[in-house]
Amino acid sequence: xxxxxxxxxxxxxxxxxxxNGTYPPGARxxxxxxxxxxxxxxxxxxxxxxxxxxxxxxxASSQGLGYEVIKHEVFQLNxxxxxxxxxxxxxxxxxxxxxxxxxxxxxxxxxxxxPAPEYAAERLKVPAGATTVLRFCHRFVDxxxxxxxxxxYPEWLLEKxxxxxxxxxxxxxxxxxxxxxxxxxxxxxxxxxTRMPTPDEARLLEMGAGxxxxxxxxxxxxxxxxxxxxxxxxxxxxxxxxxxxxxxSARSEDVVQ
Amino acid sequence: xxxxxxxxxxxxxxxxxxxNGTYPPGARxxxxxxxxxxxxxxxxxxxxxxxxxxxxxxxASSQGLGYEVIKHEVFQLNxxxxxxxxxxxxxxxxxxxxxxxxxxxxxxxxxxxxPAPEYAAERLKVPAGATTVLRFCHRFVDxxxxxxxxxxYPEWLLEKxxxxxxxxxxxxxxxxxxxxxxxxxxxxxxxxxTRMPTPDEARLLEMGAGxxxxxxxxxxxxxxxxxxxxxxxxxxxxxxxxxxxxxxSARSEDVVQ
DNA sequence: TGCATCAGCTTGTACCAACAAGTTGAGCAA
DNA sequence: TTGCTCAACTTGTTGGTACAAGCTGATGCA
Numbered sequence: 001x002x003x004x005x006x007x008x009x010x011x012x013x014x015x016x017x018x019x020n021g022t023y024p025p026g027a028r029x030x031x032x033x034x035x036x037x038x039x040x041x042x043x044x045x046x047x048x049x050x051x052x053x054x055x056x057x058x059x060a061s062s063q064g065l066g067y068e069v070i071k072h073e074v075f076q077l078n079x080x081x082x083x084x085x086x087x088x089x090x091x092x093x094x095x096x097x098x099x100x101x102x103x104x105x106x107x108x109x110x111x112x113x114x115p116a117p118e119y120a121a122e123r124l125k126v127p128a129g130a131t132t133v134l135r136f137c138h139r140f141v142d143x144x145x146x147x148x149x150x151x152x153y154p155e156w157l158l159e160k161x162x163x164x165x166x167x168x169x170x171x172x173x174x175x176x177x178x179x180x181x182x183x184x185x186x187x188x189x190x191x192x193x194t195r196m197p198t199p200d201e202a203r204l205l206e207m208g209a210g211x212x213x214x215x216x217x218x219x220x221x222x223x224x225x226x227x228x229x230x231x232x233x234x235x236x237x238x239x240x241x242x243x244x245x246x247x248x249s250a251r252s253e254d255v256v257q
Numbered sequence: 258x259x260x261x262x263x264x265x266x267x268x269x270x271x272x273x274x275x276x277n278g279t280y281p282p283g284a285r286x287x288x289x290x291x292x293x294x295x296x297x298x299x300x301x302x303x304x305x306x307x308x309x310x311x312x313x314x315x316x317a318s319s320q321g322l323g324y325e326v327i328k329h330e331v332f333q334l335n336x337x338x339x340x341x342x343x344x345x346x347x348x349x350x351x352x353x354x355x356x357x358x359x360x361x362x363x364x365x366x367x368x369x370x371x372p373a374p375e376y377a378a379e380r381l382k383v384p385a386g387a388t389t390v391l392r393f394c395h396r397f398v399d400x401x402x403x404x405x406x407x408x409x410y411p412e413w414l415l416e417k418x419x420x421x422x423x424x425x426x427x428x429x430x431x432x433x434x435x436x437x438x439x440x441x442x443x444x445x446x447x448x449x450x451t452r453m454p455t456p457d458e459a460r461l462l463e464m465g466a467g468x469x470x471x472x473x474x475x476x477x478x479x480x481x482x483x484x485x486x487x488x489x490x491x492x493x494x495x496x497x498x499x500x501x502x503x504x505x506s507a508r509s510e511d512v513v514q
Numbered sequence: 515t516g517c518a519t520c521a522g523c524t525t526g527t528a529c530c531a532a533c534a535a536g537t538t539g540a541g542c543a544a
Numbered sequence: 545t546t547g548c549t550c551a552a553c554t555t556g557t558t559g560g561t562a563c564a565a566g567c568t569g570a571t572g573c574a
Contacts, residue, residue: 065537221507
């Protein structure tokens with residue numbers, strides 16, 4: 001074991017104390033100057049160590065307040081069931097999942113006609129820059145920012161579903177609305193990626209700079225063509241994506257060897 | 258637009274120059290002292306700005322060498338096809354995916370009998386601490402560390418598949434091996450999460466501390482019981498997880514409106 | 515030629531100082 | 545009591561200095 005620099009020893013010591021409950025989630029750490037006295041280090045060195053914990057998403061700092069141990073609370077999102085089609089639902093998939101978890105969903109909407117960005121054009125099989133309907137959605141759970149969602153629809157869909165451009169929510173969910181008009185989503189292709197948030201994303205989701213985002217890109221297909229491309233951006237520390245595939249009857253039952 | 262601190266202005270300027278190709282992937286940034294002169298800032302301020310870029314995974318620094326712009330080449334992993342069952346394969350799912358991408362896979366193996374950690378016990382429906390077979394695998398693509406994989410099998414499976422404890426690879430893939438013994442995986446439950454790497458993970462995967470990891474937990478089920486729980490840890494910046502669900506015939510065809 | 519050494523570059527660690535800016539609670543005034 | 549001000553805390557930003565440690569190429573010796 002090679003000798004670690006002082007700021008890292010400090011970070012490791014604090015990490016241990018957070019793990020073992022000396023500083024439980026929600027608790028405040030001692031101030032920088034107190035830690036400096038305890039570890040016989042300068043304030044800058046203490047800040048280097050604390051910065052490591054912030055980067056790892058264990059604590060968050062606020063000017064004037066101090067450092068607070070973050071509480072993580074993971075929210076499970078079931079991504080693989082067939083949206084709105086396999087069983088009855090009243091709202092969209094998000095509201096359903098959140099409500100089932102006993103939480104309060106809310107969201108703000110924005111609808112625009114936009115030239116398709118490269119990723120959307122490619123997936124929707126339209127020329128780059130072609131006009132698309134963009135429905136943008138900023139979602140909250142119990143008033144905490146949870147995700148942003150941008151869905152591009154190809155322009156030709158408007159002939160069949162003019163309400164796509166209506167500002168505001170479509171109560172029964174857009175997938176269900178389109179299915180009622182004969183444009184049924186029969187399959188989808190999901191891509192899941194992760195990266196550090198852009199400054200914009202960090203601001204929108206009110207997340208620490210050291211927490212990754214999860215990007216969920218879903219391209220929905222009718223029997224003949226792609227009909228939508230949705231990119232959802234989650235706080236990575238608060239969400240988990242689930243897929244159920246194949247026969248899972250053994251999952252819910254008691255185990256029989 | 259409020260005034261940003263100097264170190265952030267510096268980070269934003271460099272980020273733009275990386276994006277627009279002034280510093281392409283693999284290029285070296287100017288040294289800290291050169292940047293200090295250019296931005297009329299102290300070396301400490303420059304380091305704060307560069308640290309932001311490191312945290313966001315855009316650049317990496319090495320002592321004595323300088324700052325290098327990271328090149329990321331994303332590897333797509335198809336997670337939803339039915340492993341080894343729906344079509345013939347020669348090796349395991351990983352080798353197949355990597356080879357199909359024209360890359361050279363390699364891996365190191367380790368097999369142990371281990372008490373089940375909490376997450377595995379829960380998913381395998383065995384008591385916490387019950388003995389399980391742990392097959393641990395460290396995978397490389399073109400000799401670059403790519404992922405670690407830890408699979409727990411319940412102990413009762415050994416009666417049917419004793420080769421599980423053999424050190425070294427099982428050539429045809431464990432899932433296929435078990436299927437040949439009558440323990441067929443008929444479904445699986447996937448969970449995908451993301452977080453910052455632990456120091457150990459950062460070392461094993463040779464990744465910057467500012468790059469998130471992607472955790473892929475797959476629990477496989479036979480018709481009657483869970484038969485394995487696999488946790489794969491990826492570099493988040495180099496991997497993307499794909500799921501194909503439902504009828505995707507429209508995906509590969511030319512579009513017909 | 516071949517090899518060891520070292521100067522001169524790079525980043526890493528650690529310290530000090532000063533002031534800006536956000537938060538809170540004590541205490542005073544209406 | 546209510547409400548305001550302000551002192552005393554907190555972290556945020558920016559400057560400075562010094563030395564440690566890693567890398568590279570030039571230099572010079574064998």
